[in-house]
Amino acid sequence: MKTNNSNHGLPDGGLVPIRTLSNLTGVNSVTLRAWERRYELIKPIRTPKGHRLYTMADVDLINQVVTLLGNGMSIGQIRQVLETDKARPEPVREPATAFSPWLNYQDRLLRAIVAFDDGELSEVYHEVLSLYPVDIVTHRLIMPLLRELGERWAQGSGSIAEEHFFSVFLRNKLGARFHHLSRNRQGPKLLAACLPGEQHEVGLLLFALAALDRDYQVLLLGPNTPLLELPPVVERVAVHAIVLSGSADIAATVVEQELLPLCRAVAMPVFIGGRITDRCLDAITAAGAVPLGDDLNLALRGIDAMLARC
Amino acid sequence: MKTNNSNHGLPDGGLVPIRTLSNLTGVNSVTLRAWERRYELIKPIRTPKGHRLYTMADVDLINQVVTLLGNGMSIGQIRQVLETDKARPEPVREPATAFSPWLNYQDRLLRAIVAFDDGELSEVYHEVLSLYPVDIVTHRLIMPLLRELGERWAQGSGSIAEEHFFSVFLRNKLGARFHHLSRNRQGPKLLAACLPGEQHEVGLLLFALAALDRDYQVLLLGPNTPLLELPPVVERVAVHAIVLSGSADIAATVVEQELLPLCRAVAMPVFIGGRITDRCLDAITAAGAVPLGDDLNLALRGIDAMLARC
DNA sequence: GCAATTTGTATATTTTTTGTATAATTAAAC
DNA sequence: GTTTAATTATACAAAAAATATACAAATTGC
Numbered sequence: 237m238k239t240n241n242s243n244h245g246l247p248d249g250g251l252v253p254i255r256t257l258s259n260l261t262g263v264n265s266v267t268l269r270a271w272e273r274r275y276e277l278i279k280p281i282r283t284p285k286g287h288r289l290y291t292m293a294d295v296d297l298i299n300q301v302v303t304l305l306g307n308g309m310s311i312g313q314i315r316q317v318l319e320t321d322k323a324r325p326e327p328v329r330e331p332a333t334a335f336s337p338w339l340n341y342q343d344r345l346l347r348a349i350v351a352f353d354d355g356e357l358s359e360v361y362h363e364v365l366s367l368y369p370v371d372i373v374t375h376r377l378i379m380p381l382l383r384e385l386g387e388r389w390a391q392g393s394g395s396i397a398e399e400h401f402f403s404v405f406l407r408n409k410l411g412a413r414f415h416h417l418s419r420n421r422q423g424p425k426l427l428a429a430c431l432p433g434e435q436h437e438v439g440l441l442l443f444a445l446a447a448l449d450r451d452y453q454v455l456l457l458g459p460n461t462p463l464l465e466l467p468p469v470v471e472r473v474a475v476h477a478i479v480l481s482g483s484a485d486i487a488a489t490v491v492e493q494e495l496l497p498l499c500r501a502v503a504m505p506v507f508i509g510g511r512i513t514d515r516c517l518d519a520i521t522a523a524g525a526v527p528l529g530d531d532l533n534l535a536l537r538g539i540d541a542m543l544a545r546c
Numbered sequence: 547m548k549t550n551n552s553n554h555g556l557p558d559g560g561l562v563p564i565r566t567l568s569n570l571t572g573v574n575s576v577t578l579r580a581w582e583r584r585y586e587l588i589k590p591i592r593t594p595k596g597h598r599l600y601t602m603a604d605v606d607l608i609n610q611v612v613t614l615l616g617n618g619m620s621i622g623q624i625r626q627v628l629e630t631d632k633a634r635p636e637p638v639r640e641p642a643t644a645f646s647p648w649l650n651y652q653d654r655l656l657r658a659i660v661a662f663d664d665g666e667l668s669e670v671y672h673e674v675l676s677l678y679p680v681d682i683v684t685h686r687l688i689m690p691l692l693r694e695l696g697e698r699w700a701q702g703s704g705s706i707a708e709e710h711f712f713s714v715f716l717r718n719k720l721g722a723r724f725h726h727l728s729r730n731r732q733g734p735k736l737l738a739a740c741l742p743g744e745q746h747e748v749g750l751l752l753f754a755l756a757a758l759d760r761d762y763q764v765l766l767l768g769p770n771t772p773l774l775e776l777p778p779v780v781e782r783v784a785v786h787a788i789v790l791s792g793s794a795d796i797a798a799t800v801v802e803q804e805l806l807p808l809c810r811a812v813a814m815p816v817f818i819g820g821r822i823t824d825r826c827l828d829a830i831t832a833a834g835a836v837p838l839g840d841d842l843n844l845a846l847r848g849i850d851a852m853l854a855r856c
Numbered sequence: 857g858c859a860a861t862t863t864g865t866a867t868a869t870t871t872t873t874t875g876t877a878t879a880a881t882t883a884a885a886c
Numbered sequence: 887g888t889t890t891a892a893t894t895a896t897a898c899a900a901a902a903a904a905t906a907t908a909c910a911a912a913t914t915g916c
Contacts, residue, residue, distance in 0.1 A: 266865060352782065408721025456715075465707040583895095593883090597884085597891090621873085
């Protein structure tokens with residue numbers, strides 16, 4: 237059996253130079269060499285003349301390192317994982333400020349999450365969706381809840397495990413819904429993917445569902461997609477626009493370096509959604525892409541307008 | 547139009563001069579000669595006076611090279627890839643199962659993936675799962691297909707985007723199946739998560755489904771879970787064992803540093819599955835965890851035995 | 857607060873890679 | 887014969903990558 241567990245892994249001999257590793261991970265090649273020199277994170281094969289050659293497993297590894305960095309771990313600690321300095325402030329309850337059915341649902345969901353109760357989670361989810369359309373639920377319940385969870389986590393009163401638990405649940409539910417709704421579709425097709433380094437897919441799925449609701453087709457490529465991979469895709473499949481999603485903590489350098497080549501390579505609008513639009517507005521517009529902001533309905537309306545113009 | 551069929555069109559066995567190869571591949575003829583001289587990429591037949599004559603196989607070869615270049619490989623390395631590729635043409639061809647339905651399914655799935663055809667993907671998937679149990683499908687179809695996708699990438703005929711597309715599809719389908727099967731469950735409860743840094747969730751989902759099939763409950767925490775997050779979870783929810791999945795190199799370091807504290811903090815068996823078990827067997831057992839290996843059925847049997855003993 | 861460390865990046869310099877250009881010669885085409 | 891195309895061989899320039907040093911911002915220790 238092949239010693240290759242990574243899905244896109246490359247068997248022996250398929251080696252890439254440092255520029256490709258840099259492109260696929262968004263990490264500066266100088267930094268990659270520094271990591272190797274300082275922490276021996278990776279020891280790539282060398283050509284007879286000393287040039288480094290990396291496997292796709294190395295690509296995975298660096299992406300994981302990037303993720304761990306994003307999780308707050310410092311690069312030096314990733315090698316010798318000595319954490320334990322996790323300051324754990326005591327829980328602080330956030331006071332409720334207003335009353336609405338959504339607050340009640342949000343409270344039930346929150347309790348289910350804290351209890352890691354998959355059954356209750358499903359029950360509330362299906363109850364809500366049998367009463368309200370998905371975009372309303374998204375806007376009034378899911379988004380606020382994700383924000384709430386984020387704040388809980390930031391304040392140290394929630395755990396990463398809770399966020400994981402709910403993310404997996406939500407992603408699976410939304411993913412199932414997406415594939416169910418995707419069948420036998422007409423309408424203009426959007427290619428949807430997360431920016432390189434972005435692992436959180438829920439925002440993209442919510443967008444995809446909203447787009448399906450507006451009679452688009454959606455080709456979903458998921459998290460952490462190298463932008464260089466997209467031009468071959470749009471050559472093979474007829475899509476009308478590309479929509480990329482990224483949260484705030486995506487490396488801005490990725491946007492600056494990869495977005496412009498992408499926009500030049502494809503003859504269609506490239507939209508950027510998510511919180512990253514707040515931080516890299518200039519770079520996005522400079523590259524010729526269209527920022528969408530964080531509001532799904534506004535974003536869809538923007539896409540409608542742009543595609544109608546073309 | 548090629549009016550001259552005797553000398554220039556496709557005469558002796560379809561041999562073409564270098565300008566035709568250049569036209570068909572888009573590679574400058576000077577460059578083609580340089581590749582031949584520097585890397586011995588191709589050795590064309592020569593006319594008595596030394597002019598190069600290429601076969602259509604050479605055209606395919608150069609196109610393959612161009613694709614590999616597009617995938618980020620450097621020209622100096624491609625030669626070695628082609629050599630190893632040539633040295634091992636097609637050693638294993640699924641012995642004696644020429645009419646196995648799995649090859650047919652795999653072919654249909656592969657075509658759907660290459661075409662980014664979500665609908666066809668769903669159709670084949672549901673057709674297969676209506677005929678065979680999920681563990682058989684996993685073993686005979688999904689796993690070989692993932693390997694095949696890896697091979698395609700190495701040969702320059704596939705892309706990371708294809709792998710993303712299929713991963714997202716598969717993960718959503720398996721996730722939906724998981725939540726569907728999770729409802730109203732009895733039986734001992736397992737906490738399942740990916741090791742820190744591990745982003746590939748398909749293996750964990752396959753395990754979770756296999757566990758449900760054996761009347762376990764599964765609490766699924768998903769990819770990239772910090773091990774220090776787990777003790778608070780098992781204090782809050784009654785679980786009988788923890789199952790962690792990992793494949794990547796980074797997990798090797800993490801295992802050594804984080805696994806021991808986890809095993810000490812929780813009073814229950816901690817299992818480790820996936821390819822990480824091959825690489826870190828000593829560290830895993832030293833920390834007091836139980837390695838499970840890469841085979842789902844064997845892993846489940848091991849968990850059965852261990853839990854029966856407790 | 858201040859010094860020490862960490863860490864990503866910048867810079868300088870050299871070497872390697874790689875596509876293309878050029879020149880001189882020969883072969884093929886018309 | 888003239889023109890076009892292909893050959894070999896050398897050369898060149900831009901890009902990429904190597905090593906080594908330096909630096910600024912941030913974090914940490916005391």
